[in-house]
Amino acid sequence: MSAPHVFSLEGHTALITGGGSGIGLATAHALAAGGAKVILGGRREKELNDAVAAIGAAASAQVMDVTDTAAMPALAAALREKHGPISILVNNAGINLKKPFVDTAESELLGILQTNVIGAMALTRAVHPQLKESGQGSVVFISSMAALFGIPWVSAYSISKSALTGAVRTLSLEFGADNIRVNAVAPGWIDTAMSRKAFASDPARKEKILSRTPLGVLGDTSDIGWSVAYLCSPAAKFVTGAILPVDGGASIGF
Ligand code: NDP
Numbered sequence: 001m002s003a004p005h006v007f008s009l010e011g012h013t014a015l016i017t018g019g020g021s022g023i024g025l026a027t028a029h030a031l032a033a034g035g036a037k038v039i040l041g042g043r044r045e046k047e048l049n050d051a052v053a054a055i056g057a058a059a060s061a062q063v064m065d066v067t068d069t070a071a072m073p074a075l076a077a078a079l080r081e082k083h084g085p086i087s088i089l090v091n092n093a094g095i096n097l098k099k100p101f102v103d104t105a106e107s108e109l110l111g112i113l114q115t116n117v118i119g120a121m122a123l124t125r126a127v128h129p130q131l132k133e134s135g136q137g138s139v140v141f142i143s144s145m146a147a148l149f150g151i152p153w154v155s156a157y158s159i160s161k162s163a164l165t166g167a168v169r170t171l172s173l174e175f176g177a178d179n180i181r182v183n184a185v186a187p188g189w190i191d192t193a194m195s196r197k198a199f200a201s202d203p204a205r206k207e208k209i210l211s212r213t214p215l216g217v218l219g220d221t222s223d224i225g226w227s228v229a230y231l232c233s234p235a236a237k238f239v240t241g242a243i244l245p246v247d248g249g250a251s252i253g254f
Pocket residue numbers: 017018019020021022023024041042043044045047064065066067092093094095096115119142143144145186187188189190191192194195
């Protein structure tokens with residue numbers, strides 16, 4: 001297989017949760033560039049429609065809320081009807097909470113887990129028959145540095161992203177016989193509207209991050225998108241159960 005073909009996603013249909021913004025949108029662009037049809041999921045219709053317009057004919061929008069877990073089987077069936085079997089599921093939708101652990105209420109912890117973990121599991125379960133049917137299924141979770149080492153004030157988020165590590169390991173074993181690969185990307189610090197705002201009020205934090213990042217810069221959302229495209233491509237056909245840090249080296253050491 002020649003180099004371009006080994007990265008080709010022709011014939012794939014991908015569902016990307018949180019595909020209307022940030023890392024999910026960059027991932028949708030990358031998968032579409034590889035030749036996949038992309039379905040962008042999220043709660044805000046206008047944002048999804050704007051994203052679809054930016055990507056072009058390969059893209060479509062699906063208004064959905066991953067916390068509505070009871071709706072997932074019917075949603076998956078409707079998407080199967082409209083687009084054929086989904087062969088790539090990117091569980092990217094996520095929310096964060098910055099608070100000391102002792103001030104984090106049980107309801108707040110549950111809220112984070114509901115979106116970042118329970119919603120992703122319900123959707124994965126609902127889409128599983130289609131991943132199997134495709135014969136070339138791939139699930140990618142978007143994890144975080146907060147699953148690789150301790151970061152203060154984000155315990156609920158860190159707990160949720162650490163749970164995804166268990167999901168990657170277990171599901172890669174359970175799904176392997178059906179040639180469904182299950183991996184995660186752990187983004188480092190990425191230049192987004194959210195991080196720009198956070199750094200504006202806390203320049204020391206940005207300095208600390210850059211000083212421990214061997215490449216000395218923040219990442220772009222497209223860096224995450226391309227890594228997901230790789231994991232879903234034939235180039236990664238022997239890669240499953242992996243958690244790939246895409247972080248400029250931030251997680252590698254001292
Ligand atoms: P955004 O806030 O831009 O993206 C989050 C996306 O998730 C939005 O498109 C949002 O759309 C969607 N979403 C949130 N809740 C739900 C829900 N209940 N149902 C469906 N969709 C939902 O931030 P990022 O792009 O930065 O984050 C994307 C992922 O990357 C997250 O999982 C985050 O934890 C992870 N990450 C981000 C890093 C960064 O530096 N930015 C670093 C490490 C990990 P809508 O509100 O319309 O539903």
